[in-house]
Amino acid sequence: MSQILPETQGWPVCGRRRCDRVSRGSVAGSGWLLLCRPGFEAECAAEAVAQWRGRGGGAPQVTRGEGWARLRFPRTALEPAGVSFVALVFARQGCWLADGIETQPFDGPQGVLERLPQWLAAVPGVTEILVEAPDGEAARRLWPACRSLQERLEGAVSPARRGSQEGLRLHLVLMTTGEVEVGVAPLEGSSPLAGGIPRLRHSREAPSRSALKLEEALKFFLGEEGSRLLRPGMRAVDLGAAPGGWSWVLARRGLQVVAVDNGPLGRGALDTGLVDPLRADGYTYRPERPVDWLVCDMVAPPARVAKLVGLWARRGLCRRAVFNLKLPSGDRLAELRRCETIIRRELAAGGGSCELRFKHLYHDREELTGYLVVEGVVGNPPARTRTPPGPRGRQGRKAGSEAGGGRRRGHRAG
Numbered sequence: 001m002s003q004i005l006p007e008t009q010g011w012p013v014c015g016r017r018r019c020d021r022v023s024r025g026s027v028a029g030s031g032w033l034l035l036c037r038p039g040f041e042a043e044c045a046a047e048a049v050a051q052w053r054g055r056g057g058g059a060p061q062v063t064r065g066e067g068w069a070r071l072r073f074p075r076t077a078l079e080p081a082g083v084s085f086v087a088l089v090f091a092r093q094g095c096w097l098a099d100g101i102e103t104q105p106f107d108g109p110q111g112v113l114e115r116l117p118q119w120l121a122a123v124p125g126v127t128e129i130l131v132e133a134p135d136g137e138a139a140r141r142l143w144p145a146c147r148s149l150q151e152r153l154e155g156a157v158s159p160a161r162r163g164s165q166e167g168l169r170l171h172l173v174l175m176t177t178g179e180v181e182v183g184v185a186p187l188e189g190s191s192p193l194a195g196g197i198p199r200l201r202h203s204r205e206a207p208s209r210s211a212l213k214l215e216e217a218l219k220f221f222l223g224e225e226g227s228r229l230l231r232p233g234m235r236a237v238d239l240g241a242a243p244g245g246w247s248w249v250l251a252r253r254g255l256q257v258v259a260v261d262n263g264p265l266g267r268g269a270l271d272t273g274l275v276d277p278l279r280a281d282g283y284t285y286r287p288e289r290p291v292d293w294l295v296c297d298m299v300a301p302p303a304r305v306a307k308l309v310g311l312w313a314r315r316g317l318c319r320r321a322v323f324n325l326k327l328p329s330g331d332r333l334a335e336l337r338r339c340e341t342i343i344r345r346e347l348a349a350g351g352g353s354c355e356l357r358f359k360h361l362y363h364d365r366e367e368l369t370g371y372l373v374v375e376g377v378v379g380n381p382p383a384r385t386r387t388p389p390g391p392r393g394r395q396g397r398k399a400g401s402e403a404g405g406g407r408r409r410g411h412r413a414g
Contacts, residue, residue, distance in 0.1 A: 029096030031072040033173060033181050035195050036090050037360060038067040038136045043332050044090040045069040051088065066136035066176065075099050084189045089336065089358045089368065092196025093132065095171040095183025098123050104180040109149045112172065112180065116156060119170065123184050127167025129153050132194040133174045142174045146194060197362045207266030210297060211245035213363045217322050218249070220359060221371040229320070230255065235291040237318070239282035239308070240298030244269025251275050255293065260285045283308060287317060294318035302326055306339035310346025313354060313374045321372040324364070336368060343372065352376040 032052075036044035045060035048071055061070040069091075085094025100122050104115060120126055131150040133142040149172070169190055171183040193199075198219065200212050222229050232254025238247045242263030250257050251272035259265055259277050269275045278285070282298055294312050298305060302325035312318050325339055336358060347354050355373040 028075050028099040029184070030075050030099045031070060031097040032085075033095055033097055033171075033183050034069045034071075034085070034088070034091040035093040035132070035134050035173070036067055036069065037092070037362075037365075038065050038134075040090050040332070040360065041065075041067070041069050044088075045071070046333050047088055047090050067134035067139060068136070068173075068175075070097075072097075085185060086189060086191065087357075090333075090360045092135075092360070092362065093171075093191050093193075095169075095173070095185045095190055098182055098184045101182045104182060106174055106178055106180045109145070109152050112149060113152065113156075116153070119182055120157075123168065123170060125168045126170045126184070127157060128169045128187065128192070129156055129172065130169055130192065130194060131172045131174070134176075135195055135197065136176070138176045139174075142176070146174060150194070200363070205268045205271075206245055206248055207243040207268040208245035211249050213297070213324065213361065213369065214246045214249045214295065214322065216361045216363050217359075217369045217371065220361060221322070221357065230293075234293065236293035236295060237285075237287055237291050239285070239294070239296040241265060241269075241277070244275065246295050246297055247275045248272060250293065250295065258287065258291075286315075290317050290319065292319050294321040294323070296321070296323040299326060302328070302335055302339050303342060306342040307346070309370070309372060310343040313343070313372060314346045314350035314352060316350075316352075316374070319374055321370070321374075323370050323372070325358075325368045325370060327367055339370075343370075347374070347376075 032048060034044050034048055041062040041064055045062050048069065049060060052071065052073065061072075062068075085091055088094060098119075101119055104112075106112070116129075129150075131146045131153065133139045133146050167187055168184050169187055169192070171181075171185065171190070173181040173183065175181060198216055200215055202209055202212060206212075218226055218230065230250070230253045234255045236250050236255045236257045238244075238250070238257055238259045240261055241247050241257075241259035242261040242265055244259060244265035247257045247259040247265065248269045251269065251274040255274065257275045259269065259275050260280050260282050261277075262279055262281065265275065265277045270277070282296070283304075294309070294317070296305060296309060305323060305325055309321055309323050313321065325336070327335055340356060340358070343356060344354070352374060353376040355371075355375060357371045358368050359371075361369050
C-alpha cells in the first residue's frame, strides 16, 4: 500500500501555537473536505461540525466506508483563528474547498495540467501542490494515478515560491465519482503526506507490528523535536509491553525501558540490551522514582486507561506519555471527550496541568493515540518498594507483591 504513495518529506507538528498563527484573509473557502479512516466518517464530520458550530452551513456529506467527509458553509476567510485540520482528531487530512473553484472533472493528468494555471491564479500564495485520494477501498485504486500526477506536477510552482514557511498547500483530491476536489490549506494547517498517511515499513527485528503505531505517534506528535525529547539514557516504562513492540521502538532510540507485563517479551526487544522485562500487573505497578516517558497500549476499557495515565501524571511518575485508547462501537467522539475529562481532572486534583492531544493515526485502526506532557506542580509520588532486579532472562523477573492478575489484564494488542 505504502509503495504507491508519493514520497513526501516532513511531518506535521500539531501544536496549536504554530497552526493557529497562520491567516490568509485574501483567500476564501466555502467548505471543508476531510479525509479519515474508512468507517469513521461520522465521527470525523461530527468533530468538524463542533469545531465550526455557530457559523451556519448545511448537514455534512458522508458516505460510510469511503474515508471522507464534506462540509459546506457560507464563504469565509481561510483558516480563521482556532481552526486547524492538523488539530482535528479524526481527520488525517483536511483542506478548505477554495471559493470560486468548483468541483472539477478528472479527465486524466493532462486535463489537470491544463487547468492548473487557473487554479493557481485563483489561490495566490501556493508554494506546494499535493495530489491525494481517500483511503476507501474503491479510492485506493486511484493512488497510482495520484503518484503519476504528482510526478508530472513537479516544478509547477514557481521556484521563487518554494520553501516559504508562510505559504499555502494546494490539495488536488481525486474522488471515486470521477471528479477532482480542489482545496487549499496553510502549510502548518494540513499534512504534507498524501492522505495524511505516512510511509513506514515494518522491521523484521520488531517483535510485533504494533511498533508502527508508536513510530507514527512519535513522528506526528514530536516532529523535529523527537531527537531532543527522546535521548539515549532517558528512562521509560512500557505498561502492557508484551510482546515488546513499543519497548523495542524506545530502546532503538537509546532509552532504558522497564517492560511491564505478565506475558513474555519477544526476542527483538530483549536483544536490544536496554529492555528490562518485569512480570507484573500494569495497573498496579509504580516505579521507584519518576521516569521520562510512560507508554501504554493495554487492552482495556478506554476510561480505565485514561484513569491510569492521569494517576501517573498526577503523582509525578512520568513527564510525558503516549497511550492508546481502544474505542468501543457507538459514540466514539463522546468516549474521547470522557477520557480527556478524566485525565484533566486527575491532574487538577494534584494541582498540576498538562498539554493533552489526541489523533486517530493511520496505524491505529479502532483506537486513538494520546500524547500527554505534564506541566505545573503535581503531587509527590508515594514511596514504593520494589523487588531488587534479578537476572535478566527470556522470561523476565517478577515484581513480588506487585505481580498479580492474568496476562490479559496487561497484555498489548498486536
